[in-house]
Amino acid sequence: MGVNPATDPKKTTHLFFGPQHPGVTGNMSVEMWFDGDQVTKAITHVGYLHRGFEKLMEKRLWIQNFPLVCRICVPEPDINEECYALAIEELAGIKVPERAKWIRTLVLEMARLAMNLMAFGGQAGTLGLGTGAMWGITFRDFILDLFEELTGARVYHIYIQPGGVRRDLPRGFRKRVHLVLNKIEERLPEFDRLILNNAVFKLRTKGIGAVKPEWIEEYGLVGPVARGSGSVRDVRKDAPYEIYDKLDFDVVTETGSDIYARAMVRRREIELSISLIRQIVGGIPPGPVATKLPNLTEWRVPAGEYYSRVESSRGEYGYYVVSDGSLKPRRVHVRGPSYVHAVPLLERMLIGANIADVSNIMVSLTTCPPEIER
Amino acid sequence: MIDKVKKELEIRFPLLKLVREQHNYLHIKVDKAAAADAVLTAKTSLGFTTLQLISAVDRIENGAFQLTWILENYDEQEILLISAYFPRKNCVVPSLSQIWPAASAFERELFEMFGISFPGNPREGEDFLLEGWKDMPPMRRDFETEEYARRTFGERQPREHTDPRQYIGDVVGEWNTPMGRNREEEK
Incomplete structure (x- = not known):
């Protein structure tokens, strides 16, 4: 499914979603690679809120x-x-x-x-x-x-x-x-x-x-x-x-x-x-x-x-x-609960998702970044 | 029910020590060599299929990190904590990321915050919370927060007094505040 970003970077789009975006729940960001409008890989980045x-x-x-x-x-x-x-x-x-x-x-x-x-x-x-x-x-x-x-x-x-x-x-x-x-x-x-x-x-x-x-x-x-x-x-x-x-x-x-x-x-x-x-x-x-x-x-x-x-x-x-x-x-x-929802689960769930559904999926998990980075 | 779990674990790990036992809650301490084995036994034979948390406590006085795996058996509603002491210097702990995908994130955090290495975790060393951190892992007991802040952000001058009116006056000039101006007009 999709193109492996590691092997064929020319065919994929690389996009950062957040941390300053109204569709993101709180201060976190998701780095994504797309094949067309489908996510092939996603990495959750946290650390914007570590107190x-x-x-x-x-x-x-x-x-x-x-x-x-x-x-x-x-x-x-x-x-x-x-x-x-x-x-x-x-x-x-x-x-x-x-x-x-x-x-x-x-x-x-x-x-x-x-x-x-x-x-x-x-x-x-x-x-x-x-x-x-x-x-x-x-x-x-x-x-x-x-x-x-x-x-x-x-x-x-x-x-x-x-x-x-x-x-x-x-x-x-x-x-x-x-x-x-x-x-x-x-x-x-x-x-x-x-x-x-x-x-x-x-x-x-x-x-x-x-x-x-x-x-x-x-x-x-x-x-x-x-x-x-x-x-x-x-x-x-x-x-x-x-x-x-x-x-x-x-x-x-x-x-x-x-x-x-x-x-x-x-x-x-x-x-x-x-x-x-x-x-x-x-x-x-x-x-x-x-x-x-x-x-x-x-x-x-x-x-x-x-x-x-x-x-x-x-x-x-x-x-x-x-x-x-x-x-x-x-x-x-x-x-x-956001720890497992926003990091391993979100990274897994986003694979194969459409770009327009990313924020929708993220909000449905109601992630709260301060729980990840206490 | 938790008695059964305790007996089973005592047979397999005769050297275990009991930390806390109460209704549906068991906390044991095992030797570091048996730690991963104990966690896997709990998963495969005793029904503790959910990993809740991997936590570390810096026992600097013992020269060790106390690792604790918190497991849950949902069917029986039981919580099992398995602790083990690992030497603090070049601390290496077996990774469970191949068994529970959730373990990978916990282990990445412990690597950053305590410097505990989990060989076998494919994403170890990837930036997680502390992007670009070069100092000592900050959750260690010998990491001095104040000293780090002083070194990184410079010395902060202490206040000479604690009266807020006087303090505001020092900073913005007391008679420049709206309240001050009014008072001056009254005079």
């Missing part, structure tokens, strides 16, 4: 790293705080009060809903259906308003801390959550009409960007990328953390394996998150929201190693945290 978080974390106190970890993912920062907090709690043997667990789950689902709204609308945006993208951003903004009220910040919340959350729910918060959920739910049929039932969207996504089911184990694929290919992997169900074992839900899965199936998974995830948030808001028990922590400037987390994982909107997220019993972490290694 040395993992090195910095080794030089800061345990608690000082919370403002750092949330910056690993802009649209959905709370999973990082949760993952890091879970690892510290496991190493230090801290118990989290029941109410804090419910509030944490609420925050995680709100963040997931915001991210899925943006990703689902964004998928339409890459095909020129800008209205879908704008709606996604607008409805995300209503959730950011709720975050601002709850945590004091719109994007980076730094709300989850070891042993609980930073503060309790404000008065009347649950009512306002319901109002926002109703507003989103009212608009969902319009979303479907505009995006999923749109002829252009169907033609440009069905049968394109296939993820073969056997790649799931080979590459370690997770989240909507795996669930769009028939997998039922979801950490919320498989290894429930916080209060997910008390909530009633089914894992969303589709069998199309293409871009349309992944968009469909995200669309159904929006509904799932709305249902989960309603269940959580209706069941938050009374009680304290945080455990008392020792003096944080002299807090030594006992020596040990732990790999904590949670489910993000893009799939399984893991933190490998190593402590040597000192004031600072010895090593924190972040395993974001």
